[in-house]
Amino acid sequence: MSYNLTYKQFNERSILIEWPKTIDEDILNDVLQFKAKIKALEMFEITVIKHAYQSLLIQFKNNITDVESLITTLKSIYQSQTEIISFQNKIWKIPVCYDPFFGIDLANLANKKGLSIETVIEKHSQVTYKVYFIGFLPGFLYLGGLDNALETPRKATPRLQIEKGSVAIGGNQTGIYPSNSPGGWNIIGQTPINFFNVNKSEPCFARAGDGIKFIPVSKKEFLDIKTLVEHDVYIIESEVIND
Structure with a gap:
């Protein structure tokens, strides 16, 4: 086409x-x-x-x-009729803790949408999101595929500091803050995964065309994974989706 x-x-x-x-x-x-x-x-x-x-x-x-x-x-x-270039894309499985300790806007978002917290988590984590591009901040993934029922306007007054790894919804998009930064999206959880590491040959493991699947984890699981990430021994689960 x-x-x-x-x-x-x-x-x-x-x-x-x-x-x-x-x-x-x-x-x-x-x-x-x-x-x-x-x-x-x-x-x-x-x-x-x-x-x-x-x-x-x-x-x-x-x-x-x-x-x-x-x-x-x-x-x-x-x-031109150049041979179609084949990309090897992956689905990355990203652990997310939706505990209220991390998801500071989750209850308010659920209330505004007339949904239970459990339903918001289910709808947010059952989708495989598409990575469209990376920008705004190094390692910030622009993802497509958010369930229409979860679309929520950005905050009128952005926060001055959002914690690294925060998973959030802004408008019809969801995303992960790869570093501490200001931001106006609604925070519903957090991941312990690093999305940008200058010490890696590829600082951001994901690329355009890849998929992102959020996997709900408990607070204890979050802390366990965070420890592994900090020691650089955690391997993100992934699967190839095309050759």
């Missing part, structure tokens, strides 16, 4: 390519395929190429001197 893309100069060294503005797995796959095609051809001196839900930003080493010609080339690459 191909889409009617919009190409425009973003600044003197960058081109922005945009897809239809909707969160959709087919669009994500198309974005990733186009990104991979561009990188594989090695036709350009590119310093940065990154994507979001429905866009691809390409930053070149030098100033763009002929925008129209460059866009024509990019269009040709997109429409």
Whole structure:
């Protein structure tokens, strides 16, 4: 499937390519395929190429001197019948403790939605979420797939400090804060897993196209896993979803 893309100069060294503005797995796959095609051809001196839900930003080493010609080339690459690139994606199973000690907004969110706390936890943990991209903070995963029944507006006044590992809902998204930071999402639990580690060859273990499955654990299990994580001996359970 191909889409009617919009190409425009973003600044003197960058081109922005945009897809239809909707969160959709087919669009994500198309974005990733186009990104991979561009990188594989090695036709350009590119310093940065990154994507979001429905866009691809390409930053070149030098100033763009002929925008129209460059866009024509990019269009040709997109429409080319290059062999579809295969990605090996995984589903990562992430332990989350939904205890009120960690899920400080869980009861309030459940009350607003007219649901029991148990139902909120069930609905949140029964979905396999899709990683669309990583941004905002290093290791912050933008996930798609939240149950519509759990959609909750961000807080009018963000907190100045949210604890690392907090699992939260903001609008129609859910996510995990990979480090201590300000934030306005509704916190419903916490994971002991590190989502960004500068000492690793791949600082963030997950990548776009992967799946995230939240596994409810008790407070004791949380603390046990946290100890293993701190000693760098915890292995996140995962499974390959395609070759």
